Amino acid sequence: MKLSARILLSTFLSFSITLVFLGQGYAKPTCGILWFYPDKASTENYESRYITNRYTLLLDQLNIYEVIPPEEIEQSIGADQMMEPCKEKGCAIDIGKKVDADYMIYGTLGHVGKLFSMETSFVNVETANIVNSTVTDFEGTQDEFIKEAPPHNIRSLLNVQQTPPDWGAPTVPTEEVEKAPPEKARPIEKEKKKKKIKAKPKKEKELSFGPRIGGGLSDRGVAEFGIGFEVQYSHLSLTVLGNDDGVSGGISYYLNAAGNSPYIALVGIYYDEDTGTDEIGRIIGLMAGYRYCITENLDVNAGIGIGYNNWDQTEGDRDDDDECVPLGMISIGYMF
Numbered sequence: 001m002k003l004s005a006r007i008l009l010s011t012f013l014s015f016s017i018t019l020v021f022l023g024q025g026y027a028k029p030t031c032g033i034l035w036f037y038p039d040k041a042s043t044e045n046y047e048s049r050y051i052t053n054r055y056t057l058l059l060d061q062l063n064i065y066e067v068i069p070p071e072e073i074e075q076s077i078g079a080d081q082m083m084e085p086c087k088e089k090g091c092a093i094d095i096g097k098k099v100d101a102d103y104m105i106y107g108t109l110g111h112v113g114k115l116f117s118m119e120t121s122f123v124n125v126e127t128a129n130i131v132n133s134t135v136t137d138f139e140g141t142q143d144e145f146i147k148e149a150p151p152h153n154i155r156s157l158l159n160v161q162q163t164p165p166d167w168g169a170p171t172v173p174t175e176e177v178e179k180a181p182p183e184k185a186r187p188i189e190k191e192k193k194k195k196k197i198k199a200k201p202k203k204e205k206e207l208s209f210g211p212r213i214g215g216g217l218s219d220r221g222v223a224e225f226g227i228g229f230e231v232q233y234s235h236l237s238l239t240v241l242g243n244d245d246g247v248s249g250g251i252s253y254y255l256n257a258a259g260n261s262p263y264i265a266l267v268g269i270y271y272d273e274d275t276g277t278d279e280i281g282r283i284i285g286l287m288a289g290y291r292y293c294i295t296e297n298l299d300v301n302a303g304i305g306i307g308y309n310n311w312d313q314t315e316g317d318r319d320d321d322d323e324c325v326p327l328g329m330i331s332i333g334y335m336f
Contacts, residue, residue, distance in 0.1 A: 214331020246271030
């Protein structure tokens with residue numbers, strides 16, 4: 001293998017290792033939220049559940065923790081163990097261990113006249129220590145309290161300095177909470193989540209293109225690496241890779257125009273290699289493979305197949321210059 005091929009191989013391996021580390025991402029700590037406890041002077045229990053659900057959604061939108069909603073906790077440990085809301089550290093830690101959470105948030109709600117309050121605590125499950133506690137007092141209407149108290153409390157409890165521009169906006173009109181019976185309070189938030197999931201996806205791009213780096217494996221066990229590009233329109237794709245020994249190309253059909261997809265390809269290879277005896281090779285073949293998307297734009301493409309090889313020597317003749325050979329390839333690309 002020539003020096004240029006070795007350089008391309010080193011680049012390819014370095015590129016692959018970098019992608020592995022980038023693809024691993026960052027594992028966020030988990031944080032469970034328990035139903036906030038309404039004191040005797042507070043409002044109906046279902047309103048407490050709605051505020052807790054709103055609090056959960058707002059925390060999840062910050063993307064700081066992998067949030068475990070109270071409903072999921074209830075399903076995990078059994079509703080009979082959460083008949084009474086948890087309002088003490090010991091209770092929160094026990095439940096946190098059962099759901100394998102790193103942190104837990106619990107709290108109480110109350111009001112007297114037009115004075116409302118929300119008191120919350122943030123506890124580390126492993127160390128059994130309260131990281132922080134905060135009280136949010138609010139004077140005004142119940143609607144205003146539902147709108148303003150949860151985001152203000154989260155900022156104070158977790159010492160959050162920056163939030164998204166539209167963060168803290170009400171998820172549903174608060175009038176619906178006042179009219180809803182107790183059993184309808186929690187489905188309000190469920191319905192909101194369903195609407196987000198069923199949002200109409202963006203239209204897929206018809207045309208995409210980008211650079212690729214990769215190579216093929218011959219029947220002699222020697223890998224040749226090259227750089228090139230890929231252009232894709234809908235399900236069809238044209239890929240070209242090359243180095244100083246030759247060039248390869250393929251026309252592929254992807255079963256799925258976007259994302260992970262199997263494919264079939266018609267490939268062609270031409271090489272002119274000087275290894276003591278000048279050799280010129282021409283290969284035409286068929287290949288089947290699979291494209292795996294690491295991210296929306298970054299993918300790994302691998303395939304195997306068989307090809308008809310016709311090659312010549314500029315010095316001397318060979319009787320077996322026509323033969324069928326196995327083909328293999330792998331490449332990494334970034335599509336715009």
